[in-house]
Each structure stands twice: as C-alpha cells, then as structure tokens.
Amino acid sequence: MTVFTLDALGPDANRKTWRRGTLSARFGRALWIVPVVLALAVTTFYPTVFLLGLAFSKSTLGKPFRGFVGIKHFATVLQDPVFLSAIGRSVAYAFSTSLLQLAFGFLIALLFTSLLKGGRFLTSLVLLPLMTPPVMVGIAWKLIFAPAGGLLNGTLINAGMISQPIWFLGHPLFAWLAIAVADLWQWTPFIVILCFAALSTIPEGVREAALVDGANGWQRFWHITLPLVAAPLSSIYLLKLILSLKLFDLVYILTFGGPGFATTSAGFSIYRRAIEQFDVGRAAAETIIYALVIGLATLPVVRLHQHFERREL
Amino acid sequence: MRLVPRHLWLSLATAPIVGFFALPFLYLLAVSLKTKDDVLNGHFWPTAPTLANWPAAFEAANILGFIVNSVIVSLLAGSLTIALTLPSAYAMLRLKIGGRWLSDVTLSSYMAPPIVALIPLFFLLKASGLLDTRTGLVLIYGFANVPVAFWLLTPFLRRMPIEIEQAAAIDGAGPLRILLQIVVPIIAPGIVATFIIVTMLAYNEFLFASAFTFSDATRTLPVGISLFQGDRLVNFGQMAAASLAGIAPVYLIALFMQRYLVSGLAHGAVK
Numbered sequence: 416m417t418v419f420t421l422d423a424l425g426p427d428a429n430r431k432t433w434r435r436g437t438l439s440a441r442f443g444r445a446l447w448i449v450p451v452v453l454a455l456a457v458t459t460f461y462p463t464v465f466l467l468g469l470a471f472s473k474s475t476l477g478k479p480f481r482g483f484v485g486i487k488h489f490a491t492v493l494q495d496p497v498f499l500s501a502i503g504r505s506v507a508y509a510f511s512t513s514l515l516q517l518a519f520g521f522l523i524a525l526l527f528t529s530l531l532k533g534g535r536f537l538t539s540l541v542l543l544p545l546m547t548p549p550v551m552v553g554i555a556w557k558l559i560f561a562p563a564g565g566l567l568n569g570t571l572i573n574a575g576m577i578s579q580p581i582w583f584l585g586h587p588l589f590a591w592l593a594i595a596v597a598d599l600w601q602w603t604p605f606i607v608i609l610c611f612a613a614l615s616t617i618p619e620g621v622r623e624a625a626l627v628d629g630a631n632g633w634q635r636f637w638h639i640t641l642p643l644v645a646a647p648l649s650s651i652y653l654l655k656l657i658l659s660l661k662l663f664d665l666v667y668i669l670t671f672g673g674p675g676f677a678t679t680s681a682g683f684s685i686y687r688r689a690i691e692q693f694d695v696g697r698a699a700a701e702t703i704i705y706a707l708v709i710g711l712a713t714l715p716v717v718r719l720h721q722h723f724e725r726r727e728l
Numbered sequence: 729m730r731l732v733p734r735h736l737w738l739s740l741a742t743a744p745i746v747g748f749f750a751l752p753f754l755y756l757l758a759v760s761l762k763t764k765d766d767v768l769n770g771h772f773w774p775t776a777p778t779l780a781n782w783p784a785a786f787e788a789a790n791i792l793g794f795i796v797n798s799v800i801v802s803l804l805a806g807s808l809t810i811a812l813t814l815p816s817a818y819a820m821l822r823l824k825i826g827g828r829w830l831s832d833v834t835l836s837s838y839m840a841p842p843i844v845a846l847i848p849l850f851f852l853l854k855a856s857g858l859l860d861t862r863t864g865l866v867l868i869y870g871f872a873n874v875p876v877a878f879w880l881l882t883p884f885l886r887r888m889p890i891e892i893e894q895a896a897a898i899d900g901a902g903p904l905r906i907l908l909q910i911v912v913p914i915i916a917p918g919i920v921a922t923f924i925i926v927t928m929l930a931y932n933e934f935l936f937a938s939a940f941t942f943s944d945a946t947r948t949l950p951v952g953i954s955l956f957q958g959d960r961l962v963n964f965g966q967m968a969a970a971s972l973a974g975i976a977p978v979y980l981i982a983l984f985m986q987r988y989l990v991s992g993l994a995h996g997a998v999k
Contacts, residue, residue, distance in 0.1 A: 447819030447903075448826040450812035451834055454874035459837040462848035469847065479851060523745055529738055537742065538990055544749055546982045548932035550950035551971040555752035558759055558964055566755055569770020600752065608993050661841040664934045668954060682843040682935075690939055695847050702844050709841070 469699035476693035488700035497676055498684055498701055504591075505681040505705075506712050509659035512595050517652050519599065520606025525636075527607065528614045538611050541604035549601065553668025556597040560584055560669075587677035590670045594678060597665050602658065606651055613647035614640070646723035653716050660709050681705045760968035767964045781965035782973075785956075788963075790944045791970050794952035798931050799977065801865045801948060806927030808870030810919065813877040818907050821885045822893065831878075838875035842935055845872070853940055860946050865937060869930040876929065877922050880992055884918030885911070921992020924985050928978060949974040 470488050473481040492498055527537050544552070559566045560583040568580040583589040617640065625635045663682045666672060672679035672687070679687075685705065689698035759767060760781050762774040769775070786792060819825040849868060850859070858864030888911060896906045912919065934950040941947045947955075956970055982989065 444819075444823070444825050447823065448816045448830060451816035451820075451826075451830065451874060451878070454812055454871040455834060455837055457852070457871045458845055458849075458868075458874075459840065461852070462845040465848035465851065466844065476850070526738060526741055526745075530742065537746070540746070541749055542982055542986055542989055543753070543979060546928055546932075546978045547975055548934070548950050548953075548978070550932075550934050550954050551756075551975050552752070554953065554967060554971045555756050558968065559752065559755055561964070564767040564770060564964060566770070566772060569772075572770055600749065604749070605993070608990055612993075657839050661843070663843070664950075667934070667938075682841055685843050686846065686935070686939070689847050689850075699847060702847070706840060706844055709839070713839070 466699045466702055469696055470703055472696060474696035474699070476689065476695050479695060484696070488697045489704070491697060492700045492704055497679075498681070501676065501679045501684045502681045502705055502708055504679075505660060505662060506708065508591070508595070508662065508680070509656055510712075512598055513652060513655040513659050515595075516599055516603050516606055516655060517648065520603045520651075521610045521648065523603070523607045524610035524614055525640075527611055538608055541607055543604075544601050545604045545608075547601065549664035550668055552597055552601045553665050556593060556600070557584070557669055560593050584670050585674050587674060590674065590678045594662075594665050594669055597669065598659070598662070602655065606655060609647070609651045609654075610644070613644045613651075616647075617643050646720075649716070649720040649723045653713065653720050656713055656716060660713075756968045756972050759964050760972055762965050764963065764965065781963070781969040784963075785966040785970040785973070788966055789952060789956050789970065791949075791952065791973055793944060794947055794949040795974060795977065797862060797945075797947060798949040798974075801862050801869065802927045802931035804866045805869035805873070805930040806923050808866060809873045809877045809926045810923050812870065813874050813881060813922075814912075814919070815904075815907065817878050817881045817885060818911060819903075821882060822890070823903060831882075834875050834878050838879070842872070846935065846939055849936070850939060859940060860942050862946055864940060865930075865946070865948070868936055868940070869933060872936075873926040873929055877926050880922040880925060881915075881918060884915040888914055917988055918992060920985070921988040924981060924989060925992060928981070931978060 469479060471483060471485065472479070473484050475481075523541075530537065560568075562568060562580040562582040562585075565580070565583075567583065568577075571577045572580065581589075583593055621639060621643070622635065625639050630638070661682060662680045663686065666678055666680050666683045670678040672683050676684075681701070682705075685698050685701050688701060689695050755772070758773050761777040761779070763776065763778055763780070766774050766776060816826070820827070820831050853859040853861075853864045853868070856864075858867065892910060892914070893906050896910050901909070931948075932950065933948075934954070937948045937951045938954065941951060944952075953967075953970055953974055956967060
C-alpha cells in the first residue's frame with residue numbers, strides 16, 4: 416500500500432487509502448511537517464505563552480515568575496506616556512516610510528523597466544544595499560551625518576550654507592529623518608526588485624493594445640499598469656510595513672533612542688527595559704501590547720491585500 | 729528621432745539614483761583611507777590617502793574573530809533552515825500534509841517582530857546552557873528564518889511540473905526519494921537563492937546576537953562593530969575600515985550569485 420499520494424496524482428480512492436491507513440503510516444506522514452512545527456513551536460508558540468506568563472508575574476531577568484501580580488504590569492504600561500508615544504512613533508514611522516519607499520521603489524522600477532537591458536543590470540546592482548548588514552548601514556550614515564568631519568556638514572560648510580556644524584542626530588526631527596534616510600537606502604532596493612518583477616509579469620500585448628487604442632503615457636499607466644500591479648503592490652507594502660515595525664538596529668546604531676526618548680522605537684524601548692533594566696515582567700507586558708497594536712494597525716492593509724488578491728482570481 | 733532624447737532623459741534620471749545608492753559605500757571607502765586630521769576637514773575624498781586604518785582596526789578589536797564567528801554561525805544556520813523547511817514545504821504543497829492552515833500559520837508567524845521572542849528565547853538558551861554559545865545562535869537563526877525560507881521556496885515548488893513527480897511515483901519511487909532525487913535538482917536555483925538569503929539574514933542579524941552573546945569568543949560581526957563604535961576612542965577611519973571588512977564577504981557572494989538572488993526574491997513576491 417502506498418502511504419502517500421501526490422496532489423492531483425490519483426483518484427480520491429487513493430486519498431482514502433491513507434486516511435484509513437495504519438497508525439504507523441499516519442505517523443510517517445506527520446514526520447514530514449515536524450521540522451516546521453518544531454520551528455514554529457520554538458520561535459512563536461513558546462515565546463507567546465512564556466511572555467503571557469511573564470507579563471502576569473513578578474519577574475526579573477535573573478528571577479522570573481516570582482508570584483502572580485495580575486494586570487499590574489499592563490496597568491503600568493498603559494499609564495506610561497513614554498512607552499505609549501514610542502508605540503505611536505513606531506507605527507507612524509512604519510506607515511509613512513513604507514509608503515514613501517513603495518512610491519520611490521515603484522518609480523525606480525518603472526524607470527528600470529524602460530531601460531530594458533540596462534534595467535536588469537541596475538536591478539542586480541541595487542541588491543547591494545539590501546545585503547549590507549543594518550549595523551554597517553547605520554555606521555555609514557552616522558559618518559555622513561556626524562557633526563565633526565561628517566560628509567553632510569562638511570559639504571554644507573564648504574558650500575557656505577552654514578558656518579557651524581549641525582548635530583543632526585541630536586535633533587529630534589533630524590534624527591528621525593536620518594533613520595528614515597538610512598532605512599530608505601537599505602530597503603528601497605528590495606522594493607525595486609519586487610516591483611520590477613511585478614511589472615515584468617504584464618504581457619507586452621496589453622501595452623501594445625493600449626498604444627493602438629491611442630492611450631497616452633499617463634492613461635496607460637493609470638488605467639493599465641497600475642490596476643495590473645495593484646495586488647503585488649499591496650503585498651509589497653504589507654511586507655515592508657511588517658519589516659518597518661521591527662525597527663531596531665538603525666535606532667541602536669544611529670541615535671540609541673535619543674535625543675532623550677525622541678527616536679526610541681517600541682522595539683528599542685522593550686529591549687532596554689529587559690536587557691538593561693532587567694524588568695522583564697513589564698517588558699513582556701509592553702511586548703504584548705505592541706504586538707496587539709501591530710495586529711490592529713496592519714489589519715486594514717491585510718484586508719486591502721485580500722481584496723486585491725480576490726479580484727485577481 | 730524621438731527615441732534618442734527619451735533615452736538620454738531616462739539615463740539622466742538614473743544617474744542621481746545610482747549616485748545615492750553608491751554614496752555610503754564610497755564614503756566608507758574614502759573615510760577608511762583618511763587620517764584623523766583628514767576626517768575633520770569635511771571633504772569627500774582623502775587629501776593624503778593612507779592604508780594605516782586597516783591594520784589598526786584589526787588590532788583595535790578582534791575583527792577577524794568576529795568575522796569567523798559570523799561566517800560559521802550563518803552558514804550552519806542557513807543549512808539548518810533549508811534542512812528544516814524543504815521537506816515540510818514539499819509535504820505541505822505536494823503531499824497535502826498539514827494543509828493550508830499550517831502554511832498560513834508559518835507565513836503569518838513572520839509578522840511578529842523578533843522582539844517578541846527575545847526574552848523567552850533568552851530564558852530558553854539559559855536553561856539549556858546555550859547562552860553565549862555559537863550553537864545557541866545557530867539554532868535560533870536556523871529556526872527563526874524558517875518562515876522566510878518557506879515563503880521563498882514555495883513558489884519554486886509550486887511551479888515545478890507535477891507530471892515528473894507523478895511519473896516517478898508510478899515507477900515506484902517513494903516521496904523522500906522523489907524529493908531528493910527529482911525535485912531538489914530541478915529547483916536547485918531556488919534552493920541556492922533561499923540558502924543565500926537566509927544565510928545573509930543570519931550574518932546580518934543584530935538584536936538576538938547582541939542579547940545572547942557577551943564574550944569575544946562568540947560575538948558576531950555586527951555586535952563586534954557596534955561595540956567598536958561604543959568605545960569613546962571613536963576613530964572614524966578605523967570604524968569605516970572595520971565596517972567594510974565586515975561587508976566584504978556578503979558582497980562577494982552577492983556579486984557571484986546575483987542572478988539567483990534577484991530571481992529568488994522576485995519569484996516570492998509575484999507567485
């Protein structure tokens with residue numbers, strides 16, 4: 416008796432064979448997915464349960480689970496304006512920079528598509544920022560924005576536009592802009608590659624038909640190209656949103672959350688609470704609240720994505 | 729007549745974009761060749777280029793040791809991720825084991841930020857005696873990148889013509905044999921691309937590495953470099969040299985494997 420059936424290989428009878436199969440046969444089938452289930456257990460299920468346990472108990476990094484404290488940690492977190500504004504900043508940052516990067520990346524991809532052969536080469540070239548370790552990205556941009564000897568200050572001074580160097584990373588707004596620029600530099604290439612791929616799935620015939628019908632460049636873009644890539648664009652946006660909500664490395668290297676708490680992202684805040692202050696009970700409650708906020712905030716995008724996916728079918 | 733100016737116009741638009749993306753590399757390179765005084769004058773290129781920063785950076789911190797740790801950890805973690813993901817992805821897609829539910833859970837688990845797992849994994853590693861070990865990092869990265877590998881591998885599996893597998897099944901080959909002898913060779917480019925990407929993710933990872941390692945014997949390169957810049961004797965030239973040394977291995981791979989990489993990333997998104 417064959418234990419497995421290939422999808423679409425056999426008639427339904429075949430599938431029934433394994434359903435009625437021996438216990439060992441079923442066990443053999445289950446073995447296939449053990450690796451992924453194990454990975455999910457270690458990286459997702461166990462952390463969730465463990466975090467819940469920590470969030471409701473008196474816990475430090477050295478001594479976890481010292482007594483039940485109810486919702487005390489959650490109450491503390493929800494009354495902590497510093498952390499709540501860190502969440503707000505993280506979410507606002509993720510939504511705005513992802514949208515900006517999607518627009519920028521899509522435009523570059525359109526440009527590269529028009530360049531034909533050269534575009535393919537350039538697409539490979541822009542791979543490099545994506546592969547650069549985020550820590551090194553942070554350092555490169557930190558050198559550019561540095562007050563003494565930084566490229567930006569040097570250029571502005573030599574051009575006579577400022578007389579004294581500006582400490583960009585010490586200014587709340589400029590510091591965020593610096594993080595956004597470094598982020599844009601690192602991740603736009605990824606969006607370019609994905610948009611380039613999405614654009615290359617549009618059949619040449621569609622464009623030609625529109626040309627024959629006398630559609631101008633803007634009409635072709637608005638009525639033909641954009642609707643055809645709406646579904647992939649929404650999934651690219653969702654993906655970048657998820658990545659942006661994980662913001663940590665660039666904050667750590669460029670600003671370490673400062674000046675003050677101005678650029679402290681939710682992730683960075685939780686990290687410091689747990690690793691520097693050892694207050695893992697409160698950090699766990701913060702993590703759970705942040706995860707809930709992410710789930711709620713990304714829900715509209717997930718829905719939008721599903722809407723486009725369905726329309727495609 | 730109109731084609732030439734249009735092309736020229738497009739090329740003109742491309743130049744600043746390429747310039748923007750090249751800027752940080754070129755500046756790192758330029759700074760790594762500058763003396764301390766030269767850094768302060770604020771010009772792009774060094775006035776009197778020197779190579780002195782390079783050996784100095786390797787002496788100031790255990791850069792070579794960090795690179796070795798990173799390379800070992802990322803290669804083993806990448807292999808582990810592929811070994812875990814490939815059979816399961818194949819089973820979910822072709823053998824219909826676990827079904828759509830497991831596939832959805834695997835993909836959506838990637839949505840949670842890694843900070844969620846930070847504290848629990850810290851205690852898990854501590855309990856198993858793997859805190860501050862390379863083995864611990866290999867296991868964490870190997871597991872954590874499974875959703876990414878799954879996302880990248882499934883389009884390749886899905887696009888494989890099922891007839892070949894059916895023919896092999898009729899000839900009496902079992903599923904494991906079909907996977908290893910027929911599927912793997914055909915989707916090898918996809919596996920290579922996925923392996924490179926998950927290995928690179930492990931090489932670049934910073935959050936877990938900074939929390940789970942505390943000695944020079946285990947620290948990976950991003951952590952080592954981040955400490956470098958924490959030192960108050962910040963020397964821009966050395967920092968730039970150390971950063972470039974750490975980027976070099978990834979770029980070498982990227983240059984040789986770019987074809988695989990672009991297609992591997994692109995297939996995942998478009999389906």
